[in-house]
Amino acid sequence: MTSEKEEWRPRRQHRRHVYYKVQIYDDTSLTWLDHKNAFDLLDDAKKFIGEQDGKKARIMVVDGRKRYPVSE
DSSP states (O other): OOOTTSOOOOSSOOOOOOEEEEEEEETTTTEEEEEEEEESSHHHHHHHHHHSSSOOEEEEEEETTEEEEOOO
């Protein structure tokens, strides 16, 4: 058993796969907002951006707790 002073923590971290989120720029609030859908493939995210009507959009890579834009 653990002592009362030690906090219980899991021995391993849950690892998720890498996925992609599309962010669309909101001119009113001047911020990037996540779109509802997540994509497993980069090509699917690019196709979704192509279907948007001239809106400014970007793709974010989500890898666990890390998020960063796709560099092109």
